[in-house]
Amino acid sequence: AQKVTQAQTEISVVEKEDVTLDCVYETRDTTYYLFWYKQPPSGELVFLIRRNSFDEQNEISGRYSWNFQKSTSSFNFTITASQVVDSAVYFCALTSNNAGNMLTFGGGTRLMVKP
Amino acid sequence: GAGVSQSPSNKVTEKGKDVELRCDPISGHTALYWYRQSLGQGLEFLIYFQGNSAPDKSGLPSDRFSAERTGGSVSTLTIQRTQQEDSAVYLCASSLRRGGNTEAFFGQGTRLTVV
Numbered sequence: 001a002q003k004v005t006q007a008q009t010e011i012s013v014v015e016k017e018d019v020t021l022d023c024v025y026e027t028r029d030t031t032y033y034l035f036w037y038k039q040p041p042s043g044e045l046v047f048l049i050r051r052n053s054f055d056e057q058n059e060i061s062g063r064y065s066w067n068f069q070k071s072t073s074s075f076n077f078t079i080t081a082s083q084v085v086d087s088a089v090y091f092c093a094l095t096s097n098n099a100g101n102m103l104t105f106g107g108g109t110r111l112m113v114k115p
Numbered sequence: 116g117a118g119v120s121q122s123p124s125n126k127v128t129e130k131g132k133d134v135e136l137r138c139d140p141i142s143g144h145t146a147l148y149w150y151r152q153s154l155g156q157g158l159e160f161l162i163y164f165q166g167n168s169a170p171d172k173s174g175l176p177s178d179r180f181s182a183e184r185t186g187g188s189v190s191t192l193t194i195q196r197t198q199q200e201d202s203a204v205y206l207c208a209s210s211l212r213r214g215g216n217t218e219a220f221f222g223q224g225t226r227l228t229v230v
Contacts, residue, residue, distance in 0.1 A: 033216060043204065045221035052216060091158065101165075102148060102174065103219065105158035 002027045004094050006106035013082055014114050021077045021109045023092030032096035034068065034075045035103065039089040051075065082113045117141075119222035121207050127228045128197055136192040136225045140209030147190050148210075148219060149182060153203035161205075164190060197229045
């Protein structure tokens with residue numbers, strides 16, 4: 001069975017602070033895919049990034065960066081210089097071909113960025 | 116349309132009634148998923164359609180739940196004899212093809228309230 005754990009249920013920061021959202025996953029598959037989604041108050045899940053298991057290169061996209069470490073089964077997400085518009089619930093998710101391609105989601109982390 | 120479209124956006128129904136939720140995936144996407152998001156349960160996989168293959172129904176919580184996808188496009192999720200525990204946001208997603216190496220795009224969901 002696959003599992004994704006987001007230990008932080010809620011984080012509150014002040015604008016311009018950096019914040020890291022943790023994600024730890026479990027899977028028996030050797031080929032798998034990790035995702036981060038953002039869910040703003042409107043409710044729609046917005047895709048942020050996909051990472052496959054054989055590519056451990058970290059990625060940066062503007063103020064967003066992701067740190068994938070297979071040794072610790074973690075795929076953490078950092079927002080640099082946070083903004084009020086970053087306030088949302090963020091979900092980490094996992095899938096693999098052996099899992100039928102459905103996403104297993106973590107419980108989500110609610111990020112509140114205060115002005 | 117450009118994205119996944121779901122209707123209705125909100126539905127209030129009386130306990131015991133049947134409801135139908137509709138999903139219009141992104142044109143050309145062969146894979147379609149239904150997920151449920153409820154308090155305390157997070158995001159749960161319900162059912163997955165891929166092209167003309169038999170759907171993966173492993174996530175459906177009971178036989179009151181069913182779904183179909185006509186013509187490989189629009190999908191309808193039906194809940195019969197609704198119960199209060201069915202209250203949740205039902206999210207539909209589509210992806211270009213089967214496989215974890217492609218992201219799923221989500222609709223804004225249907226918020227179902229059973230009273």
